[in-house]
Amino acid sequence: MSLQTIAWIAAAVSAFFSAVSAAANWYNANTFRRQLKNTTIDACVSAAAALKAAVYKTIELKANKIDKITDVQIWGAYDDAWAKWVALFQTFQVARRYKNMFMADAPDQASALLSELRGNLRDPNWIPGGAKDPRDSRAKMDAIVVAIEQSAGLAS
Numbered sequence: 001m002s003l004q005t006i007a008w009i010a011a012a013v014s015a016f017f018s019a020v021s022a023a024a025n026w027y028n029a030n031t032f033r034r035q036l037k038n039t040t041i042d043a044c045v046s047a048a049a050a051l052k053a054a055v056y057k058t059i060e061l062k063a064n065k066i067d068k069i070t071d072v073q074i075w076g077a078y079d080d081a082w083a084k085w086v087a088l089f090q091t092f093q094v095a096r097r098y099k100n101m102f103m104a105d106a107p108d109q110a111s112a113l114l115s116e117l118r119g120n121l122r123d124p125n126w127i128p129g130g131a132k133d134p135r136d137s138r139a140k141m142d143a144i145v146v147a148i149e150q151s152a153g154l155a156s
Contacts, residue, residue, distance in 0.1 A: 037098040041152045044095035047088040048148045051110060054081035055117065055141045062121055063128040078114075078121060085110055092148075099151060109144050113137045 058077040061069050089107040096104075120126050120135045128136045 040091065040097075041095045041099055044088070044091040045149055045152050045154060047084065047091045048106075048145045051081065051084040051088050052141050052145045054084045055113070056138055057081075058117065058121070059128045059136060059138055062126070065127075074121060078118065081114055081117075085114055095152075106144055106148055110141070113140055113144070 054077065058074065058081055061074045061077050065074065085107070088110060092107050116135075117137050120128075120137075126135060
């Protein structure tokens with residue numbers, strides 16, 4: 001075997017392993033992107049669940065105000081709900097980069113619910129009455145969270 005033949009064989013083997021390396025890099029890059037997408041969408045769904053919990057807590061505190069729950073506690077829970085909304089807004093905007101089908105106005109709907117809740121909390125006579133209470137925003141919050149989960153492919 002001549003030196004030229006050995007050089008051609010070495011070049012062919014080198015080209016083959018370069019192609020294998022390129023394929024592995026392509027696979028790893030796609031795997032990383034998929035993991036980043038899933039993590040971002042999961043964070044958005046988690047933020048929606050946290051906001052839902054904060055809204056529920058605020059309404060439950062208002063409903064149980066007769067049990068020595070103070071206005072400070074209720075408004076603290078309400079402020080916490082807004083902090084959860086900020087987290088939802090931030091994660092939602094990033095998640096839409098990966099999943100365009102996310103309902104575009106979910107953060108706006110949640111913001112409107114929180115603003116509506118503020119007015120309800122200011123009414124000293126309002127005691128949340130559950131699903132039949134038109135001022136109780138828990139069912140509307142549930143609908144927003146379900147829509148986000150469905151957009152993420154998590155709920156049926």
